Amino acid sequence: MPDRTPVQLGEYESASLEPGQLTTRDVDRLRVLQARGCLTLTSERTGWRLRADATVGVLVLDRVRVVITPKFAIPGEQLMSWLAYALGTPVPTTARQWATGPDGYADLVAAALLEQCERLLREGLRRDYVRRRSVEPVLRGRLDVAAQVTRHYGQLDQLHVRTFDREADIEDNRALGSALKAALGLTTSPDLARALHAAAGAFPQARTPAAALQALDRTNYTRLNSRYRPAHTWARLLLRGGGVTDLLTDQGTTADGLLLAMPALWEAVVRRLGTEAVGPHGGHAVPGGSGVGISVRGDLGSASTFRPDLLLSRPGLAAHGTAQRTLLPVDAKYKRYDRHGVSAADVHQLLTYSSGYASVDAPVSVIVHPRPGGPAQRTLQVRGTTGLLGIIHVLGVDTHATPEQAVEWISSVLP
Known part of the structure; x- marks a missing residue:
């Protein structure tokens, strides 16, 4: 890989680039990423200014290598633990030794893929x-x-x-061979690159990365290939450039890179946190998020719907003492609600959810936001001329803690 000038910035930070550091092809690729809400590129008199939005990862361009580190919600040393939790895959054994250095998030994911592939090689590849x-x-x-x-x-x-x-030349193995090869283009660590190259040589490869990704998307797991699931999870992440089907909305980038949309990651984390928190109390997540959702009809254009990130069904009692399940809408907000108040738009959104899903007697909804430095809880009461309109519980999850500790805390404070 040719030498590229390193450019490091944090989430929501910006950096200046000289005019010659971006090629025409780079500008086109960055404009595509800007349209997807990953970053912002603006032209200045002295060159370019690149600003990261709620995105972390690595972007390899023709002349520069951009590393975006997490700054706001999840500390770098905890990122892989929370990412593995959101993906439902085991946390790599070397996670405690990892830190976001110059090579950043890409090396972490590459090392996680390598660890799973080496385990498969020790056990013997599936034939x-x-x-x-x-x-x-x-x-x-x-x-x-x-x-x-x-x-x-x-x-x-x-x-x-x-x-x-x-x-052994089957789709399960070819997808991993292609992912290992893709990881080679992202890492700058000589030791990791050598290990990736050695592992890639032991796996067959698909014709193209796109073919490998298509094979992963149609994979069905049985007792024969269930041990491949963790390796395939990290492979999808690499081959998509950071996006994961059903979890993260990003469908890949046109530039070589590995970019993770933090709001989408937080939504995936909250869905799992809430589901695990209510499970021991007889609750469960409503499949599909919220069924048909709250619909708006009669306006110009097509009908629109409102759906919370998570809808929990919990056991309860009706006014006459009979058993009755209640619905609790939960919304994930990747915002600094540990430092400022809940916005009016979010209050309106949560009131709509509680009106559409919660019971009339208890119009309750929940906001879950990241809060580095300890958990926090506060309650908003929204009143009108006719009385109580809704109750919004604002829960700040400590992202310095482990996901398991966060589940225990949410379980104890969930209304």
Whole structure:
């Protein structure tokens, strides 16, 4: 990989670039990322200004290598623990030794993929039966009579055969080989690069990264390949450039990089935190988030819907003493609600959720936001001329703690 000028900035920070540091191709790629809300590129008299939004990761351009480190919510040494928690995959054993240095988030994900791939190699790669056609000097498998007659009629020194053998060259393994190769282009650590190169040589590779990603998206896990799930999780992350289907909204970038959308990560974290917190108390998450949602019809254009990030169903009692389940809408907010008040727009949004889902007697909803430095809880009461309109519980989750500790805390304070 050619030497590139390192440019390091934090989440929500900006950096100046000289005119010659960005090629025309770089500008086009950055404009695409800007349209997706990852960053902002503006032209200045002395060059360019690149500002990161709620995004962390690594972006490899033609002449510069941009490293965006987490600054706001989740400390760098905890990022992988929370990411693994959101993805539902085991935390890598070396997580406590990792820190966001010059190579940043990309090296962390590459090391996590490498650890899982090396485990698979120790256990032995999965093999499956693969059909192949080949020309052999002796008969193996079945003779392909049609090919033999049309291509080597009367000749028996070369036989067209069809075989059905167990091989490691299958989609489960090819996807990992492609991901290991992609990780090589992102890391600058010589030791990690050597280990990735050695592991990549032991795996077959797909024709293209896109083909590997398509294979991962259609993978169904059974008892035969369930041990591949953690490795495939990290492979998806690398091959998509940071986005994960059903978890993170980013569908990849046009530049070589690994970018993680922090608001989407926080939404995934809150969904799992809330689900695990209410489980022991007989609650569960409503499948699909919120069913049909709150719909708005009759306006210009198509109908719109409102859905909270998480809708919890909990056991309760009706006014006449009979058992009745209640719904609790929960919304993840990647905002500094540990430093300033809840915005009017978010109050209106949560009131809509409580009106549409919660009971009339208890119009309750919850905001969950990251709060480095300890958990916090406060309650907002919204009143009108006719009385109480809604109650909004604002929960600040301590991101310096472990996800398991956060689940215990939420379970104890959840209304």
